[in-house]
Amino acid sequence: MPRKSDLEPLSAKSATLHDVARAAGVSLITASRALTNPKLVSEKTIARVQAAVQATGYIPNLLAGSLKSNRSRLVGGLVPALSVAQFLPTLQSLTDVLDGAGYQLMLGQMRYDDSRQDALLNAMIGRRVDGIVVTGLIRSEAARRQLVRLGTPVIETWDLTDRPLDIVVGFSHIKVGSALAGYLLGKGYGRIGIATGDDHRAQLRREGFLATVGHNVPTAVVPAPSSLALGRSALGELLRQDPALRAVACSADQLAQGVIVEAQARGLRVPDDLAVCGFGNADFAAHIVPSLTTVHVDGASIGRLAGELIIARCSGETIRERVIDVGFEIVQRQSA
Amino acid sequence: MPRKSDLEPLSAKSATLHDVARAAGVSLITASRALTNPKLVSEKTIARVQAAVQATGYIPNLLAGSLKSNRSRLVGGLVPALSVAQFLPTLQSLTDVLDGAGYQLMLGQMRYDDSRQDALLNAMIGRRVDGIVVTGLIRSEAARRQLVRLGTPVIETWDLTDRPLDIVVGFSHIKVGSALAGYLLGKGYGRIGIATGDDHRAQLRREGFLATVGHNVPTAVVPAPSSLALGRSALGELLRQDPALRAVACSADQLAQGVIVEAQARGLRVPDDLAVCGFGNADFAAHIVPSLTTVHVDGASIGRLAGELIIARCSGETIRERVIDVGFEIVQRQSA
DNA sequence: CCGCAGAATGACAACGTTGTCATTCTGCCT
DNA sequence: AGGCAGAATGACAACGTTGTCATTCTGCGG
Numbered sequence: 001m002p003r004k005s006d007l008e009p010l011s012a013k014s015a016t017l018h019d020v021a022r023a024a025g026v027s028l029i030t031a032s033r034a035l036t037n038p039k040l041v042s043e044k045t046i047a048r049v050q051a052a053v054q055a056t057g058y059i060p061n062l063l064a065g066s067l068k069s070n071r072s073r074l075v076g077g078l079v080p081a082l083s084v085a086q087f088l089p090t091l092q093s094l095t096d097v098l099d100g101a102g103y104q105l106m107l108g109q110m111r112y113d114d115s116r117q118d119a120l121l122n123a124m125i126g127r128r129v130d131g132i133v134v135t136g137l138i139r140s141e142a143a144r145r146q147l148v149r150l151g152t153p154v155i156e157t158w159d160l161t162d163r164p165l166d167i168v169v170g171f172s173h174i175k176v177g178s179a180l181a182g183y184l185l186g187k188g189y190g191r192i193g194i195a196t197g198d199d200h201r202a203q204l205r206r207e208g209f210l211a212t213v214g215h216n217v218p219t220a221v222v223p224a225p226s227s228l229a230l231g232r233s234a235l236g237e238l239l240r241q242d243p244a245l246r247a248v249a250c251s252a253d254q255l256a257q258g259v260i261v262e263a264q265a266r267g268l269r270v271p272d273d274l275a276v277c278g279f280g281n282a283d284f285a286a287h288i289v290p291s292l293t294t295v296h297v298d299g300a301s302i303g304r305l306a307g308e309l310i311i312a313r314c315s316g317e318t319i320r321e322r323v324i325d326v327g328f329e330i331v332q333r334q335s336a
Numbered sequence: 337m338p339r340k341s342d343l344e345p346l347s348a349k350s351a352t353l354h355d356v357a358r359a360a361g362v363s364l365i366t367a368s369r370a371l372t373n374p375k376l377v378s379e380k381t382i383a384r385v386q387a388a389v390q391a392t393g394y395i396p397n398l399l400a401g402s403l404k405s406n407r408s409r410l411v412g413g414l415v416p417a418l419s420v421a422q423f424l425p426t427l428q429s430l431t432d433v434l435d436g437a438g439y440q441l442m443l444g445q446m447r448y449d450d451s452r453q454d455a456l457l458n459a460m461i462g463r464r465v466d467g468i469v470v471t472g473l474i475r476s477e478a479a480r481r482q483l484v485r486l487g488t489p490v491i492e493t494w495d496l497t498d499r500p501l502d503i504v505v506g507f508s509h510i511k512v513g514s515a516l517a518g519y520l521l522g523k524g525y526g527r528i529g530i531a532t533g534d535d536h537r538a539q540l541r542r543e544g545f546l547a548t549v550g551h552n553v554p555t556a557v558v559p560a561p562s563s564l565a566l567g568r569s570a571l572g573e574l575l576r577q578d579p580a581l582r583a584v585a586c587s588a589d590q591l592a593q594g595v596i597v598e599a600q601a602r603g604l605r606v607p608d609d610l611a612v613c614g615f616g617n618a619d620f621a622a623h624i625v626p627s628l629t630t631v632h633v634d635g636a637s638i639g640r641l642a643g644e645l646i647i648a649r650c651s652g653e654t655i656r657e658r659v660i661d662v663g664f665e666i667v668q669r670q671s672a
Numbered sequence: 673c674c675g676c677a678g679a680a681t682g683a684c685a686a687c688g689t690t691g692t693c694a695t696t697c698t699g700c701c702t
Numbered sequence: 703a704g705g706c707a708g709a710a711t712g713a714c715a716a717c718g719t720t721g722t723c724a725t726t727c728t729g730c731g732g
Contacts, residue, residue: 018687018688033711036690040711041710042709061464063403064690065688065690067403067688067716068688068717074463092417096445102459104443106410106441107440108431126395127440149350150350229619229623258620266485284593291600352718352719353719354718365682366682376679377681378680380679400689403687403688404719
C-alpha cells in the first residue's frame with residue numbers, strides 16, 4: 001500500500017535574520033545585535049526582535065555566522081573507538097562542559113590507525129573547529145605541523161609528554177606500569193604475568209611494568225578493544241606459559257574480570273591461588289566478587305579540563321600550564 | 337619557569353581556494369571544480385590544481401561550502417547519555433557509515449530530559465545538519481513540527497511507532513517484555529520479579545511483561561544508567577518483597593550481572609535457586625559464569641541503517657519504508 | 673577552410689551572517 | 703540654548719565557497 005509522503009522534497013527554506021528584521025521593523029544588523037550582543041541594543045528593540053524570532057520560527061544559521069566570525073563553536077573529539085568504555089567518562093564530561101558553553105562536539109573514531117587520524121583531523125580542520133581534543137598523542141609529524149601552523153588549540157589527553165603539540169592532560173602510563181609492578185612485588189607475588197591490549201598506551205604500561213620487575217614475564221597480548229572474553233582466553237594463554245602463575249596484571253578491568261571468571265571456572269581461588277589487578281576502575285570493579293584491585297584514573301576530570309582549556313583558549317586567555325598531570329591511584333581491593 | 341609560547345595568537349589564516357587557483361594558474365571556479373566535480377575538468381588541469389593544493393597546504397573551508405550549497409554533510413546524533421553502553425554499537429556503526437561517505441557526526445547528550453532534547457535539536461538545526469539520528473522518539477510536539485517544517489531527515493531509533501516523525505528504525509519494547517515473560521513462564525518459573533531502569537523504554541518493556549504475566553510482580557526500579565552495583569542492590573530489594581523469588585528479569589545486562597553477583601554472594605545458585613535474564617546481549621553476556629540469558633538487539637544494524645537512510649535521503653532518493661522493525665531475539669544461555 | 677557541437681574554462685552573484693565604520697538620536701552639562 | 707558624549711541604529715562589505723550562465727577553446731565533418 002503506497003503511503004502518502006514518502007519523502008518531503010527537502011522543503012521550505014527557513015526564516016533568515018533578514019525576515020526577522022523586517023518583521024521587527026529594524027535593520028538586519030540591529031536584529032543581529034539584539035540576539036548576539038544585547039547590551040548594544042535598547043530593551044524595547046530587543047523585545048520586538050525576540051517577538052519576531054518567535055513569530056518567524058527563526059533559527060540562526062551558525063554556518064554563516066561561523067564563516068564570517070571565524071569561530072565555529074565546534075570542537076573535534078577523536079577517540080580510538082567508541083566501544084572503549086574507558087574514555088566514556090571523558091567524553092561525557094567533555095560534552096557537558098562544551099554544551100554548557102554553547103559548543104558542540106564533533107566525534108571521530110580513529111580505530112587505532114594513524115592514517116585515519118590524519119583523515120579525521122583534516123575533516124575537522126575543514127569544518128574549522130575551534131579546538132580539538134584527542135585521545136592519546138598526535139603522532140603524525142605532518143599533522144602536528146599542520147595544526148601548529150593553523151594555531152588550532154589541541155588538547156592531547158590520556159597520556160603525557162614533555163613536548164605537547166599544544167596542551168596535554170593526562171598521566172604517565174610508564175609510571176602506572178611500574179607502580180603496579182611495585183605493588184604486586186610488595187605483596188610478595190613472585191610469578192607474575194601480564195594480559196595486555198595491543199594498543200600503544202597499554203604497551204607503555206607494560207614497559208614500565210617490565211622495567212620494575214626487571215625481567216620478562218609471561219605475556220598475553222590481545223587485540224584492542226579489551227573484553228571479558230579476551231580476558232578469559234588470555235588467562236588460558238598465560239597458564240600455558242607458566243602453570244604456576246601467581247598473579248596477573250591486566251591492561252583493562254574488562255580483561256581482569258575475564259581473568260577472574262576464567263580462574264574461577266578452573267577452580268582457582270582469587271586472590272589466594274591467583275591475584276588479579278586491572279586498570280581503569282570501571283564501574284563494576286568495586287562490585288564484582290572478589291572486588292577488583294585496579295588503577296583509578298579520573299577520566300571525567302580529563303574531559304572537564306580539556307573542555308575548559310579549549311574554551312579558555314578560544315576566549316583568548318593565556319594558558320600557563322602546558323602539561324597537566326592528573327595522576328592515578330592504585331585502588332586496593334580483594335583481588336590482589 | 338615560564339615557558340616560551342604559552343599561547344600562539346590564533347595565527348596564520350590558512351590558504352583559500354583563491355590561493356590554490358592562483359598557484360595553479362587557473363580561475364577560482366576551475367579549481368573548485370577540479371576538487372569537487374573532476375569530470376568537468378581536463379586531467380592536466382586537475383593535476384596542476386592538486387599540485388597547488390599540496391604546495392599551499394590548502395584545506396577546504398567546509399563552512400563556506402556548506403553555506404552556499406546548503407548541504408553540511410553533518411549529521412546530528414542524540415543519545416540519552418554516552419555512558420549507556422547499549423547504544424555504543426549503534427553510534428559506532430553510524431559513525432563508520434557516515435564518515436565512509438564523508439559525513440561527520442555531531443553528538444549531543446539528552447540526559448533523559450526532554451527540554452535538553454529541544455535545546456540540542458535547535459543547536460543541530462542551527463548548524464544545518466543534513467539529518468538527525470535520535471535514540472528513542474522525539475516527543476516534544478513543538479520539535480516535531482519544527483523538524484517536519486524544515487524537512488530535515490530524522491531517523492528515530494531503538495523504538496517503534498506507527499507515526500514516525502520521518503523514519504523509525506527499531507523494535508517493539510512491549511513485545512520484548514511480553515516475549516520475555518512468555519519465555520520465563522514457559523520455563524515454569526512462578527515467582528518472577530523485575531529489576532528495571534527508570535527510563536522510558538525500560539518502562540515499555542515492563543508494561544509488556546506485566547501484560548503477559550497478567551498481574552503485578554515484585555519490582556525494583558533503579559535510576560538510569562544501569563550498572564552492576566545497581567543490580568546488586570535491586571536483588572536485595574526484590575528479595576525483601578518476595579523472599580521466595582525464583583526468577584528476575586532485568587532491563588539491562590549490567591543489572592542482570594549485578595543480580596547474579598549478589599545472588600552468588602548470598603549463596604543462591606543461578607539458575608537453580610534463581611533464574612536471571614537480561615537485556616541487550618552485552619559483550620560479556622556469553623562469557624560470565626553462568627552465561628547470561630538475554631535479549632539480543634542488533635544495535636550495529638540500527639546504526640548502519642540509520643546512517644544509510646540519512647545518506648540516501650540527502651542524495652534525494654525516495655524512501656519507501658518509513659517503519660523498519662529490526663526485531664529482537666531471546667538468547668537462551670545458562671542463567672535462565 | 674568554415675561552421676559547429678561539445679568540452680573546458682571563466683565571470684558574477686549569492687548563501688546568511690558579522691566586523692567595521694558611519695550616522696542619527698537622546699539626554700545632560702555648561 | 704547650544705553643544706557634546708554616549709547610546710542606538712544603520713549601510714556596506716566581507717567571510718570562502720558553489721550555482722548559474724556566459725565565453726572560449728578544441729576537434730571534426732562537410
